[in-house]
Each structure stands twice: as structure tokens, then as C-alpha cells.
Amino acid sequence: MAIDQVHDLQQVYRKILHSMSRPGTISSLSEVAEHIDFNLTCNDATFLSAMTFLDAEVTFHILSKDKQNLIEKISEYTSARYAPISEADFVIILREDTDAAIQNALEQCKNGNLIDPQQSSTWIIESTLLSNTGELTLTGPGIQHTSQLHTSFSPSMWQVRNERTKEYPLGIDLIFADDAAQIVCIPRTTSVKMMGVS
Amino acid sequence: MKANTHFAFFDEGSKKEIRRAIMKAVAIPGYQVPFASREMPIARGWGTGGLQITLSIIGKNDVLKVIDQGADESVNAVSIKKMVHETTGVELTDRTEEADIIQSRHRIPEVALTKDQIIVLQVPTPEPLRGVEASEYVTKRMHSEDDYSGVWLMLFEQIMKYGKTATTADHPVYVNHRYVMAPSPIPRFDNSKMHQSDALILLGAGREKKIYAVPPYTDVKSLAFEDYPFTVEAFEDKQCHLCGSADVFLDELIDHHTGETIHQCNDTSYCMEQLNKVEKAEVESSYA
Incomplete structure (x- = not known):
């Protein structure tokens, strides 16, 4: 059974909205992910997030050099255009991307301007298993006290991310998507602190 | 002839555009995100902003409540409810506790909202600085420069004239210590319900083409002077x-x-x- 562009993507959107308004809250897309019958070179949650947000009005960038096939597929399914990292509205990071390449992309991507802070990039990041027992402590809007999180981002990447969101309201918003079809969001307002960095 | 409308009235492209605007609004609390407000079957100024948000987020299994000035049965609430129901088939309710999405004009319900609910507020004038500056070009710059002297002056003038801040509704608030936001024309009595709310608050202005939001557990502070503290009705x-x-x-x-x-x-x-x-x-x- 194929995914339902109307109802499945609405469900995915609500899960992402729930997670975006409550940073650190992990939501599961597994019910919808079962409907996916494509054979894609990215995980289900990444694909569903892209399908939910992309259309002909926005652009996307895929970091990995040898993913021409995936770029074509996403363009065909959504009509979104591929753009260089400095212009892309959505940046899709796959598991094979190296720390150095991601850091470089973090530095180059759009983070808005003071008059139009919404003209920033949203990141969809393929991650290892997400969990709420982790090295990150989150605080900020949407979090009642604090929240713990583990993602595939290394401490040095969080440092670059923190640097790019320092001049609030400028910043980037991140959606992490793991292989178990779970997602978690870190908008620009979230303060991310690393613990036990040895 | 009766047209067979798509689920939730909108085409999927419109929903996507509005959904993206809502995401940005949540990520930048209190900031008015511009969006391509659609022509709706109700007149602009009658809740089209709220309606567009509701239609973009609603799903088959949601339960909807619509209120107008606190009432479930006034004309505006009933026509919006009917329209959403006819195009989605969702269940409607009057009970605040049962609703997943509550679209409201000018009130936040008395029953405390929960973390699984979303309240959508209809906004006629989203720009708190509009009273002091007519140009959108200029007000956007004022927001970017954190320049809210105009709105403070407005409150100061009210104190000079009337001996107190005379905002009857829509008393401006600071959201997340950064943006000054019009909380929509809710009475001052409801302003405190936005502070550290359990529910997500989405605000839509159809005529002015703006969407903004207050995520849960976000600081919302009503503007007031030390010697003239904020008071409610x-x-x-x-x-x-x-x-x-x-x-x-x-x-x-x-x-x-x-x-x-x-x-x-x-x-x-x-x-x-x-x-x-x-x-x-x-x-x-x-x-x-």
C-alpha cells in the first residue's frame, strides 16, 4: 500500500508539529512508515518529513555527492527544486555524510536575517537511534523544565549549531529522523548543553 | 451543482505552505510569519486566518470545538464549525476537555487546556505596533531592532489620559523575552493563560496574511510599568x-x-x- 498524500502526511505533520513545539519530545511515525512501498536510499522518517514539507515553492539540498538518484526521486515526487547549500530551504543530511561535510554545511546554510528570520533553512537529519537518555540537556520554549536527548550529532557539530543560532531570532531548525521511524526536533530557540564531554 | 470538495477544503499545496509557515512560527515564538492567505468562503476579517490554520492541521480523527467570544453557538462559530465538518467529517464538540483542536475568536476557555490540545486564535490585527506606525516596511524593521518604544508610549499615553492602561482587549505581551506580540483581542483576563501554557497556541490573521505562535511552556509577559502594574478585569x-x-x-x-x-x-x-x-x-x- 502506498502512502496517502492527504491523510498520512497530515498525521506526519502533526507529529512533527508536536515535536517542534516540544523540543526533545520523540514522536513515532511508524504507523505511516508501514505504508511506504518505495525502495529509497534514505530512512522512512527522513523521506516522510521531506514529503510533508517539500513542494514546488521550496528548494532542498542533499549533502552527499553520490545521491543523484535520491535527488531525482525527491524532485519527482514533490516538484521541489535542488539548490546549493547557501540557498536551500531544506537541507537533508544522510547517515553517510561526514562530520566535516556537515559542519561545513552548517556554516554555509541560510539562517535568516533580522527582518525576515523565517528565511532560514530547516534541516532533516538521518540519525542513529534517538533516545531521551543522552548527553544533551535541552532548555527553552516548549520545555517545561529540562529535557535529555541523544542524537547522532557530535559535540563539535552542536558547537557549530549553537554558533549559528547565537544571534536569535536568526537560526536553523533541526528535525532528526532515525531508522525506527522516530523524529525529534530542535528549533533555534532551544539551548543545547553537552554534558560529560571528556 | 454542488462541488465535491477536497478533504479539509484546501488543495495539498496550500496546506503545505501554511504548514511550513506554522513550523517557522513555532520556532520563532511571537514573530509574525508572512503567508499566502487564501481566498476563503467566508469574508476576510471573520476568522479566515484561524480557519486556514485549522484546515491545514486537522485530521480525520480530530475532535473540533469552535467558539466565538466564549460562545459555542454564535453565528461565526457555527458557520466555521459547519464548514470544517462538511469538508472533513470530523467530530464536533462543545466540551473543552474533549477537543483536540479549539478554534477561538477572542477568548481562551476557562477550563485549563492540556498538552494534547492546540488552540487556534483568530486575529484581526496581528501587528502590535500598527497603532503607532502605519507602514509594514517600518514595523518589520522595528521588530528586527527590538524597538518597542512606540508600544510603550501608547501605554504611557493611556496612563496620562485615563490614569491607567486602557487596553480593553489585545493587551500587548512580550513572548520569550524578545518579540512584542498582539495576543489577539482576548480580554486581559486571559493573557496569563498564555504564559507557560500546556497547549500549543497558534494565531492566524487572514486579512493581514500572518501566522504566529506561542509554543507551550513559553514565557509570555504582559507589558506594564513598575508603578502601573498589569491588572486584569x-x-x-x-x-x-x-x-x-x-x-x-x-x-x-x-x-x-x-x-x-x-x-x-x-x-x-x-x-x-x-x-x-x-x-x-x-x-x-x-x-x-
């Missing part, structure tokens, strides 16, 4: 003439028969629930 010694509730927002009415001033709950479903509780207690006690 006071209903001391007053209670609802129907259900007897005291700590709620009351409407002041005139009893047509006696000519007396009476007070009544503004939130009709809350009032009804209080009355039903009394009724139930009476029935139970009469059985005993």
Missing part, C-alpha cells in the same frame, strides 16, 4: 446569575424585565457544565 463580589461561578470572565448584561445589571459566564460551555453538575447532584440527592 475585576469582577469582585460578582458571580454568574445562572451557575454562580465567580472566578471566571463575566459578561455584564441588563435584565430586560427588572432593568437590573446582571452578570453571566462568557464561556457558555463552562457555564452549562457547572449547571449540569448542580442538576446531577440534585438528581442524585433526590434518589437518596
Whole structure:
């Protein structure tokens, strides 16, 4: 059974909205992910997030050099255009991307301007298993006290991310998507602190 | 001929655009995100902003409540409810606790909202600086420069003229210590419900083409001076003439028969629930 562009993507959107308004809250897309019958070179949650947000009005960038096939597929399914990292509205990071390449992309991507802070990039990041027992402590809007999180981002990447969101309201918003079809969001307002960095 | 409308009225492209705007709004609390407001089957200024948000987020299994100035059965609320129901088939409710999405004009319900609910507020004038600056080009720059002297001056002038801040509704608030936001024309009584709310608050202005949001657990502070602290509408010694509730927002009415001033709950479903509780207690006690 194929995914339902109307109802499945609405469900995915609500899960992402729930997670975006409550940073650190992990939501599961597994019910919808079962409907996916494509054979894609990215995980289900990444694909569903892209399908939910992309259309002909926005652009996307895929970091990995040898993913021409995936770029074509996403363009065909959504009509979104591929753009260089400095212009892309959505940046899709796959598991094979190296720390150095991601850091470089973090530095180059759009983070808005003071008059139009919404003209920033949203990141969809393929991650290892997400969990709420982790090295990150989150605080900020949407979090009642604090929240713990583990993602595939290394401490040095969080440092670059923190640097790019320092001049609030400028910043980037991140959606992490793991292989178990779970997602978690870190908008620009979230303060991310690393613990036990040895 | 009756057109067979798509689920939730909108085409999927429109929903995507509005959904993206909502995401940005959540990520930048209190900032007005521009969006391509659609032509709706109701007139602009009658809740098209709220309606567009509701239609973009609603799913088959959601339960919807729509209120207009606290009432579930006023014309605006009923027509919006009918439209959403006819195009989605979602279940409708009057009870605040049962709703997943609550679209509201000018009130936040008396019953505390939960973390699984989303409240969508209809906004006529999203720009708190509009009263002091007519140009959108300039107000956007004022927001970017954190320049809110105009809105403080507006409150100061009210104190000079009337001896107090005279905002009847839509009293401006600071969101997440950064953006000054128009909370939509809710009474000052409701401003505190936005502070550290459990529910997500989305605000939509259709005519002005803006969407903004207050995520849960976000600081929302009503603008006030040290020597003129923020005050809410006071209903001391007053209670609802129907259900007897005291700590709620009351409407002041005139009893047509006696000519007396009476007070009544503004939130009709809350009032009804209080009355039903009394009724139930009476029935139970009469059985005993």
C-alpha cells in the first residue's frame, strides 16, 4: 500500500508539529512508515518529513555527492527544486555524510536575517537511534523544565549549531529522523548543553 | 451543482505552505510569519486566518470545538464549525476537555487546556505596533531592532489620559523575552493563560496574511510599568446569575424585565457544565 498524500502526511505533520513545539519530545511515525512501498536510499522518517514539507515553492539540498538518484526521486515526487547549500530551504543530511561535510554545511546554510528570520533553512537529519537518555540537556520554549536527548550529532557539530543560532531570532531548525521511524526536533530557540564531554 | 470538495477544503499545496509557515512560527515564538492567505468562503476579517490554520492541521480523527467570544453557538462559530465538518467529517464538540483542536475568536476557555490540545486564535490585527506606525516596511524593521518604544508610549499615553492602561482587549505581551506580540483581542483576563501554557497556541490573521505562535511552556509577559502594574478585569463580589461561578470572565448584561445589571459566564460551555453538575447532584440527592 502506498502512502496517502492527504491523510498520512497530515498525521506526519502533526507529529512533527508536536515535536517542534516540544523540543526533545520523540514522536513515532511508524504507523505511516508501514505504508511506504518505495525502495529509497534514505530512512522512512527522513523521506516522510521531506514529503510533508517539500513542494514546488521550496528548494532542498542533499549533502552527499553520490545521491543523484535520491535527488531525482525527491524532485519527482514533490516538484521541489535542488539548490546549493547557501540557498536551500531544506537541507537533508544522510547517515553517510561526514562530520566535516556537515559542519561545513552548517556554516554555509541560510539562517535568516533580522527582518525576515523565517528565511532560514530547516534541516532533516538521518540519525542513529534517538533516545531521551543522552548527553544533551535541552532548555527553552516548549520545555517545561529540562529535557535529555541523544542524537547522532557530535559535540563539535552542536558547537557549530549553537554558533549559528547565537544571534536569535536568526537560526536553523533541526528535525532528526532515525531508522525506527522516530523524529525529534530542535528549533533555534532551544539551548543545547553537552554534558560529560571528556 | 454542488462541488465535491477536497478533504479539509484546501488543495495539498496550500496546506503545505501554511504548514511550513506554522513550523517557522513555532520556532520563532511571537514573530509574525508572512503567508499566502487564501481566498476563503467566508469574508476576510471573520476568522479566515484561524480557519486556514485549522484546515491545514486537522485530521480525520480530530475532535473540533469552535467558539466565538466564549460562545459555542454564535453565528461565526457555527458557520466555521459547519464548514470544517462538511469538508472533513470530523467530530464536533462543545466540551473543552474533549477537543483536540479549539478554534477561538477572542477568548481562551476557562477550563485549563492540556498538552494534547492546540488552540487556534483568530486575529484581526496581528501587528502590535500598527497603532503607532502605519507602514509594514517600518514595523518589520522595528521588530528586527527590538524597538518597542512606540508600544510603550501608547501605554504611557493611556496612563496620562485615563490614569491607567486602557487596553480593553489585545493587551500587548512580550513572548520569550524578545518579540512584542498582539495576543489577539482576548480580554486581559486571559493573557496569563498564555504564559507557560500546556497547549500549543497558534494565531492566524487572514486579512493581514500572518501566522504566529506561542509554543507551550513559553514565557509570555504582559507589558506594564513598575508603578502601573498589569491588572486584569475585576469582577469582585460578582458571580454568574445562572451557575454562580465567580472566578471566571463575566459578561455584564441588563435584565430586560427588572432593568437590573446582571452578570453571566462568557464561556457558555463552562457555564452549562457547572449547571449540569448542580442538576446531577440534585438528581442524585433526590434518589437518596
